[in-house]
Amino acid sequence: MFKQWIEKQKIKSKMHKCFRHCKMYHEKKQGDKKIRIYPQIVNIRPLEDRLEVVFILQTGLSTEAIDETIFKQVFGKNIEIKHDKIKKCVLNVYKNGIPKTVNYDFNLIKNHVAKMQIPFICGLDIHGELIIIDLATEAHLLLSAETGGGKSSLLRANITFLIELNGNYELYLMDLKRSEFGMFRNCRNVKGVYITTSDILPTLKKIEKEMKHRGDLLDQHEVNSIDELDIKLKRILVVIDEVALLRKEKEIMSIVEDISSIGRSLGVHLVLSMQRPDSKILESGNLKNNLRVRISGRQSNSMNAKVAGVEGAENIGMNQRGRMLIKLDDIREFQGFYLNSAEAKMILKNYKVKGHVQAEPEQQQEIKSENILGVLDE
Ligand SMILES: Nc1ncnc2c1ncn2[C@@H]1O[C@H](COP(=O)(O)OP(=O)(O)O)[C@@H](O)[C@H]1O
Numbered sequence: 062m063f064k065q066w067i068e069k070q071k072i073k074s075k076m077h078k079c080f081r082h083c084k085m086y087h088e089k090k091q092g093d094k095k096i097r098i099y100p101q102i103v104n105i106r107p108l109e110d111r112l113e114v115v116f117i118l119q120t121g122l123s124t125e126a127i128d129e130t131i132f133k134q135v136f137g138k139n140i141e142i143k144h145d146k147i148k149k150c151v152l153n154v155y156k157n158g159i160p161k162t163v164n165y166d167f168n169l170i171k172n173h174v175a176k177m178q179i180p181f182i183c184g185l186d187i188h189g190e191l192i193i194i195d196l197a198t199e200a201h202l203l204l205s206a207e208t209g210g211g212k213s214s215l216l217r218a219n220i221t222f223l224i225e226l227n228g229n230y231e232l233y234l235m236d237l238k239r240s241e242f243g244m245f246r247n248c249r250n251v252k253g254v255y256i257t258t259s260d261i262l263p264t265l266k267k268i269e270k271e272m273k274h275r276g277d278l279l280d281q282h283e284v285n286s287i288d289e290l291d292i293k294l295k296r297i298l299v300v301i302d303e304v305a306l307l308r309k310e311k312e313i314m315s316i317v318e319d320i321s322s323i324g325r326s327l328g329v330h331l332v333l334s335m336q337r338p339d340s341k342i343l344e345s346g347n348l349k350n351n352l353r354v355r356i357s358g359r360q361s362n363s364m365n366a367k368v369a370g371v372e373g374a375e376n377i378g379m380n381q382r383g384r385m386l387i388k389l390d391d392i393r394e395f396q397g398f399y400l401n402s403a404e405a406k407m408i409l410k411n412y413k414v415k416g417h418v419q420a421e422p423e424q425q426q427e428i429k430s431e432n433i434l435g436v437l438d439e
């Protein structure tokens with residue numbers, strides 16, 4: 062009992078240190094002395110995987126004053142602070158942090174995507190939970206990080222996953238740097254790999270035409286989304302690595318922006334990656350608002366993190382490769398699934414359509430139903 066009491070006093074004193082450095086206190090005169098009144102610590106609870114400290118901010122203090130870096134200096138880096146909109150805050154100090162690497166494992170991940178139409182797999186968070194989103198509901202995604210942050214690796218894991226999963230979608234992979242997507246050529250579900258603007262523009266124009274066609278179809282059937290149609294149209298995913306290289310291509314960027322604003326209900330989705338979040342691209346027009354999900358690896362400073370739309374990404378360490386933050390409604394940290402190129406190539410060998418493996422019958426059927434629409438395969 063006494064030992065527990067001592068432990069709690071130690072934690073309280075650490076909390077007070079954090080409050081002091083964050084300037085989270087009121088000062089009150091008592092005689093000639095000024096005393097500090099700190100937020101009230103209402104509960105200290107050791108749990109199996111973590112220590113939980115609940116505290117309440119007094120009137121006049123705002124949650125904005127909570128500086129996570131200070132709490133990290135005092136309690137170590139495996140912490141998480143949550144608060145409600147008002148005054149109640151919870152500090153969790155985890156015994157084990159997020160693992161340094163999380164290897165891509167198709168069989169493990171696939172059990173978590175059963176209900177999803179076009180999953181984007183992220184990684185593992187501090188609770189040991191997998192973070193996976195469905196682009197069918199989240200629509201479009203922006204992935205940014207400085208060089209070495211793990212963008213290409215995360216895209217590689219995702220494209221490989223979608224190919225292994227073999228769902229009702231097709232992938233258009235665009236990469237002006239020509240360095241990343243070659244391995245996906247001729248794989249099932251991959252409609253094409255495009256590496257020059259003269260490849261990319263006509264492809265996007267076809268997709269634009271397909272969107273118009275799908276829009277007409279929704280009108281005819283008086284429905285709002287392709288999910289409500291009797292025919293199951295394939296979802297279309299356009300992945301552009303280093304989209305900033307296309308900045309000067311007005312026609313291309315204007316189609317990309319159109320996809321971002323109307324693609325969702327039509328089943329056309331974007332995953333865009335960029336090294337430095339480019340404010341010219343993101344903040345002119347609606348692109349940034351339309352890319353609802355933002356994922357960011359390390360950013361070199363808080364300005365870039367802000368442009369990327371994921372504040373705090375500047376605190377990811379230089380050597381924390383694949384460590385990222387995802388912003389949906391709130392911000393969560395995760396370690397990205399990792400799959401190196403050599404392993405990816407080994408996996409993909411099994412899914413080459415031309416030369417290696419014949420298109421599977423069900424896939425041929427899907428191609429036929431697409432020909433009924435007749436736009437993309439003109
Ligand atoms: N999720 C990850 N887990 C572990 N290491 C990673 C991860 N992602 C990237 N790395 C390491 O970082 C290097 C750079 O990653 P890369 O994906 O090429 O970054 P970027 O495309 O952002 O420049 C990789 O070669 C790999 O060694």
Ligand SMILES: [Mg+2]
Pocket residue numbers: 212213214
């Ligand atoms: Mg890269």
